[in-house]
Amino acid sequence: MSALQEQVRWLVDRALISDLLVEFARALDEKDWDSYAATYAEDGVLEIPGAARFEGRTAIRAATAGERGLGRYTGTWHGSSNHAISIDGDTATTRSYLLGVHMLSDDTFDHADGSGWYDCALRRTAEGWRFTEVRITEVWHAGAPLPHVSGKVAP
Template sequence: MTQRAEHSTVMDRLAIDDLVTGYAIALDDGDWPAYRALFTDDGRADYRSAGGIEGTTAEIAAWLTEVLGHFSIRQHLIVNRRITLARRDGAPGDTATVQADYLNPMRLDGMPAEPGDDPAAPNYTCAGRYAFTARRTPDGWRLSEVVVHEKWREVVPAGE
C-alpha cells in the first residue's frame, strides 16, 4: 500500500468515526434535521429489535421524534467501533461497514417519583450492537443503513 492510500484510509476511517459520533449526538439532542443529513437520500434504518420500526430516514426520524420525546435525558455511548472499508484495487473503496456496541442510559418522563429520587438519574437503559453501512458521496461519507441489534434493557422502577 502506498503512503497516499494509507493516508486516504486513515482519513476515511476518521470521517466514518465522526459520522457515527454525529449519529449519537443527533439522537441525544433530538436534532432530527442533523439526523436526516447523516444519511444518503435512499438511507434506511431498522430499530425493530428494540421494539421500533424499519423504514426510510424520514419515517425513522418522525418515529424517533415521538418515541425519544418521552425521555428527558438521553446519552448514546457508542464504543468498540470496528470499521471495515471496502477495497478496490488495493485502495480504499466507496463503502464501509461499522460494527459498534452501544450503551444508552435515559430518563423516562412520567415515572412516579419517590421522595429522594434524583430527577437526573437514568431509569431506563438499553444496550446492544449497531450495524452501520456507509457510502462515500459527493458531500462526504453518509449512512446508507443502520440496523440496531438490542441485546438487553432495564427499567428501574421508582424508588429503587
C-alpha cells in the first residue's frame, strides 16, 4: 500500500470510528436498543467502574434498555465530543468527552446529569468498526443523583 493509500485509509477509518461514537449516542437517546447493541462487537464490554460491568451484546442491550438502565428515563441526551482516536491496523482506541442528561419526568427541570469520558477500544469486524470495550469515567454530576452514583433507585 502506498503512503497516500495508507493516509486515505487512516482518514476513512477515523471518520468511521467518529461516526460510530455519534451513532452510539444517537441510539441511546432514541432508545434504539438494537442499533445501540450493534455498535459493540459480539464480545464487547460496557463498564462503569465501581458501578456496573456487562459483557456481550445481549447483556449490554438488556441492561441498558431495562428499568434499571436508561429505559427508566423519560428521555436522555448524550453528547460525545473531542474524539481523540488512535488507530493501529485493525484495532483502535478512543477518548471522547461525555455529557449525559437524564430526564426523570416530563418536567424539564427534573433531571440527573453526569459528565466525564468515554474510553473505548475497538476492532475492525466484518460489520465494520465495533466497540470491544466502552468504559465510562464520570467526573462530575448535577441535578438529581444518578442511581448508580447515589446508591438509590430513581423514581
